[in-house]
Amino acid sequence: MTIYKAIGLMSGTSLDGLDICFAKFWKENSDWKFEIIKAETIPYPKILEEQLRNSIHLSSEDLLALHSEYGFYLGKITNDFIKRNQLSEIDLIASHGHTVFHQPQRKFTLQIGDGRAIKLQTKTPVIYDFRSQDVLLGGNGAPLVPIGDEMLFSDYDACLNLGGFSNISFKINDKRIAFDIAPVNIVLNKLAQELGKNYDENGDLAKKGEINIQLLEQLNSLEFYSLSHPKSLGIEWCNENIFPLFSGIENVDLLATFTEHAAEQISKIFNIHQFNKVLFTGGGTYNRFLIEKIKNKTQTEIIIPEKEIIDFKEALIFAFMGILRLNNETNVLASATGSLHDHSSGIIA
Template identity: 30%
Template sequence: MMLTALGLMSGTSLDGVDVALIETDGKQVKSFGPSGYRPYTNAERNLLRQALTEAVHLSHRDARPGILAEAERAVTLAHAEAVAAFTAQNHITPEEIDIVGFHGQTVLHRPERKLTVQIGDALALAKAIHIPVMYDFRAADVAAGGQGAPFVPVYHRALTQSLEREGPTVVVNIGGVSNITYIDGTDTLIACDTGPGNALLDDYMFRVMSQPFDCDGRFAAQGRADEAWIARALELPFFALPPPKSLDRNDFAALKLGDVAPADGAATLTAFTAYAITRVAPLLPKVPKSWIVAGGGARNLTMLRMLRQRVAPATVEAADALGWSPDAIEAQAFGFLAVRGMKGLPLSYPATTGVPIPMTGGVIARP
């Protein structure tokens, strides 16, 4: 049975709330509905940055000391506003939506401690928008010994099955962290985080240029990447680990560029992200024939160019060239996952998160 699901995603880039409507039975996507976006204000973004700093000390996933309680209220309100604006703009009533998939804002991801923390009050959100809300997608996976990420692979598989591509395809999602899904036919689904996404570059642009990100990769295009620095960074043990593996947004924050020209710094961090993505290729069963790039990084033309150079003769395409909406994919995915969760279908697998058996997940909050 097809259900109408509204997915909400606030990623590690801390840019805002993505909203997307899909019609799905949890296995196939019947249709894409409209999508929307509610940016975080500068004050909200600063609050979330403080929350990320404070969350490092958390030992219990339900604790909200100090600034984290304030940040949770802000996240919940931002999501409620995002849904209200989206439904009003698209003339959709709450009764027309069967389920909302609410990821929340990740502030800490430490699967080795069986700890993953997403802030956002699902019950308060359900009451505000008058629609059932499924949330807490990652907890069951992490509690069972999985990495708790990445969680979008089952949706990537549903999307790529409609393309009928020859040979293995990799879908790359470049958010704050980068992750890949390797799809080869209907059987093989492998996924992992690959390294930094936009987080290092965005933080650098904010610190050095007072800009939230490098628009289209134009700034990095003016610089020269420090290949020796990248080679040293890629010697970190994480990059040699086989999938599945996952990261926290700040796992590479300790890497320092030193005294370099700003454009060279941006070029180096852009190349580091691209090279880290391609480093996963030798760890996969077969060499991928095509790479499809989604997430915020799909708009970074310099990053796409660097990826193409590294994986040739394989093809590299931005997701929007295939009719996908790169900005909405993660939000769509959490709508898809909400329907899978309702039906008791697996959200994660041994080869995507390292969980011992295929795991379902999610909890429903009713208005």
């Protein structure tokens, strides 16, 4: 039996830090199994966090410089993680990178953090840039984690990730489909930060606010929600469609309204597909107020797993995608992204 050991690196749109997950993977009777050995979230230094947050506004030269600088940073942090935890026999590092642009309709997506710089620092094979090939094949370049949902978490009717955006994957007629449902932490965190908090812990700020019915109706009637899948969201979409609606409304009321909006959009999907049980992961799972709202709007059983899976499922799946890529096996599902066909994606350094 071949056992693979891999590190997955994941930086989400909410920029709360770099998720690092070291796990081993093996096959039993053609089914993939995994064990998380060590996982951590490393908060970004304030300067780097600001650089990444504002990267969308940089000149081409400064963006290329940040691409290299962030790659070396990822390499250094990964080296520190390996030494601190005395890890050995690592087959590969799989790095998602930090998304700056995501415009699949124009055939491009950009995740910075040069994989070659990580390779130079760690002396370990690195697989990076998992999304571009899918976009070139006519896909959304997202979501990518459904391959892991399919092969590592098939016990659930659906897998929901509550991160910067909420996305879901599930099977219809033997095909796994996936799509972004609605923005979540990308909006809630920004509103909380304007009130001096990093995020809305437990949804306590939203709980104090009042729902603005007019804004809620505007949000729920946005065109994206009536589009059929596959579909995905990016920060550009929020800048264009969400934030301009917020002027003149108190932040706590915005938090209350947007939390209600996210809960309505998520529970609507659960109810349409009549799921029995759904696995919840991602930082938004700790938002008790949001979770209660979703529970109150659906009969679906919400499964909240151990902290390791909540926090590191995406990093774990990118490590797994790296192993599939190393073996030239399918790691992106066309049924999830809308590309021309299933494929094995990622550049190997």
